[in-house]
Amino acid sequence: MLLTMFLLGLVYVVLIAVLIAAGVGVIAVALLAGVLFLAQYFTADRIALRSMGAHEVSAEEAPQLHAAVERLCIQADLPMPLIAIARTAMPNAFAVGRSPSAATVCVTTGLLGLLNQAELDGVLAHELTHVRNRDVLLMTIASFFASIASFIVQIGLFFGFGNDNEDSGPSFAVVVIVSGLVYVVSFVLLHTLSRYREFAADRGSAIITGRPSALSSALQKISADMRQIPQRDLRSASGELAAFYIFPPKATQTVAGLFATHPPLEARLEALARLESQLQGTA
Numbered sequence: 042m043l044l045t046m047f048l049l050g051l052v053y054v055v056l057i058a059v060l061i062a063a064g065v066g067v068i069a070v071a072l073l074a075g076v077l078f079l080a081q082y083f084t085a086d087r088i089a090l091r092s093m094g095a096h097e098v099s100a101e102e103a104p105q106l107h108a109a110v111e112r113l114c115i116q117a118d119l120p121m122p123l124i125a126i127a128r129t130a131m132p133n134a135f136a137v138g139r140s141p142s143a144a145t146v147c148v149t150t151g152l153l154g155l156l157n158q159a160e161l162d163g164v165l166a167h168e169l170t171h172v173r174n175r176d177v178l179l180m181t182i183a184s185f186f187a188s189i190a191s192f193i194v195q196i197g198l199f200f201g202f203g204n205d206n207e208d209s210g211p212s213f214a215v216v217v218i219v220s221g222l223v224y225v226v227s228f229v230l231l232h233t234l235s236r237y238r239e240f241a242a243d244r245g246s247a248i249i250t251g252r253p254s255a256l257s258s259a260l261q262k263i264s265a266d267m268r269q270i271p272q273r274d275l276r277s278a279s280g281e282l283a284a285f286y287i288f289p290p291k292a293t294q295t296v297a298g299l300f301a302t303h304p305p306l307e308a309r310l311e312a313l314a315r316l317e318s319q320l321q322g323t324a
Contacts, residue, residue, distance in 0.1 A: 078181065078185055078188070081181060082139055082178075082181055083139070085137065085177070085181070086137035086138050086139070086143075086144075086145055086177075089135070089137045089282050089285070090125055090127075090137065090145065090147060092282060093127040093129070093147065093149075093282070094127055094128060094129070095125040095126060095127035095147045096125060096126065097123050097124065097125045097145070098124055098125065098126050103124060103126065106124060106126075106148070106153070107124055109158070109161060109162055109165055110122070110124055110146060110165055110169075113162060113165055113166050113169055113249060113250070114169065116249050116250075117166070117169050117170070117173060117245075117249050119141050119169055119172060119173055120141055120142050122136070122138065122141075122144035122145055122146050122169075122172060123144070123145040123146070124145070124146055124147075125145055125146070125147040125148075126147065126148060126149070126150060126153070127147055127148070127149045127150070128149075128150050129149045129150065129151055130149075130150070130151040130270060131149055131151050131267070131270050131290060132149060132151040132152040132154075132155045132156075132262070132263045132266050132267065132288075133148075133149050133151070133152055133263070133286045133287060133288060133290070134146070134147065134148040134149065134152055134164050134165070134167075134168055134286070134287045135147055135168065135282065135285040135286050135287065136168040136169070136171045136172050136176075136177070136285065137177055137285065138172065138177060139175075139177060139178050139181075140175060140178070141172050141173060141175070144172040146165065146168045146169065146172070148161075148164070148165075151266070152164065152263070155262055155263070155266055156259050156262060159250075159252060159255040159258075160255050160256070160258050160259035160262065161259070162250050162252075162255060163246050163247075163250055163252065163253075163255040163256030163258075163259050164246075164256065164259050164287055166245065166246035166249040166250050166256075167242045167243060167245065167246040167256060167287055168242070168287065169245075169246075169249065170241065170242040170244075170245025170246055170249070171238070171242050171285075173245065174238070174241060174242070174245070176238050176242070176285075177285070179234075179238070180231070180234070180235065180238070180284070183231055183234055184227070184231055186223070186227070187223070187224055187227035187228070187231065189220075190220040190221070190223040190224040190227065191220075191224050194217055194220050194221050194224060228300075229300070232300060232301060232302055235284050235302045235303070236301065236302070236303060236304045239303050239304055239309070240304060240309070240312060242287075243256060243309055243312060243313060244312070244316060247313060247316040247317075247320070251320060253313040253314070253316040253317040253320065254313070254317050256313055257309075257310050257313045257314070257317075260287075260288065260306060260309060260310065261306075261310070263287070263288045264288065264306050267288065267290065270290075283302065284302040284303075288303065289301075289302055289303045
């Protein structure tokens with residue numbers, strides 16, 4: 042993850058250098074991107090929950106779910122997050138929020154009806170690890186300059202590349218091309234970071250619960266059940282939020298490798314099996 046973040050930073054330095062050399066209003070672009078960043082930072086969790094049709098539930102409405110999360114939070118030394126349930130047959134879960142003190146863990150009714158308590162604990166601990174690692178904040182910051190690059194490319198395509206003279210430094214066409222390359226490279230690196238983030242959350246779940254096999258069983262059940270969900274429902278759930286699910290809605294259709302937001306199921310199961318052996322002292 043550190044190497045990926047370093048490479049992202051290096052790519053963004055190239056973008057900034059080209060922008061400064063071209064004199065295309067770097068401050069104005071940065072201010073606009075900053076406003077968008079803050080808007081996303083403070084409102085993304087509410088937007089994500091609304092997009093899923095999720096609603097917060099109290100301890101009286103979902104006593105077993107609240108009790109499970111509270112128990113896991115004590116084990117993980119985390120504050121109690123808000124709990125939400127989304128009424129959808131798709132078995133999944135995700136966590137949103139800019140910090141452990143302002144987090145929400147959401148599960149679907151499909152997930153609650155599919156898993157036993159040990160498996161559900163594994164999924165909830167996975168999401169709480171995302172909260173503890175501040176992964177929403179991490180991905181928001183990591184994608185900041187990628188958003189700027191995307192914005193510049195859209196401006197260039199909409200308004201044209203301009204007609205700068207040769208003595209004025211790099212033309213706007215060069216800026217747009219470099220921004221496009223930055224966006225493509227950032228896209229690959231951000232997805233790489235996302236995959237490492239999932240491995241880290243799986244490991245965190247195994248440590249919190251002490252039962253890596255429970256999360257393995259949950260992932261296998263989710264994968265099998267996901268194949269029964271109508272494709273139209275999976276497509277509707279495959280937006281930007283899909284990167285934060287414990288299991289991608291279109292995993293069976295996702296090109297493996299550079300463009301996947303999650304590691305392959307087999308790789309996750311192998312990593313959890315190694316953790317199981319380590320915890321049992323057989324590795």
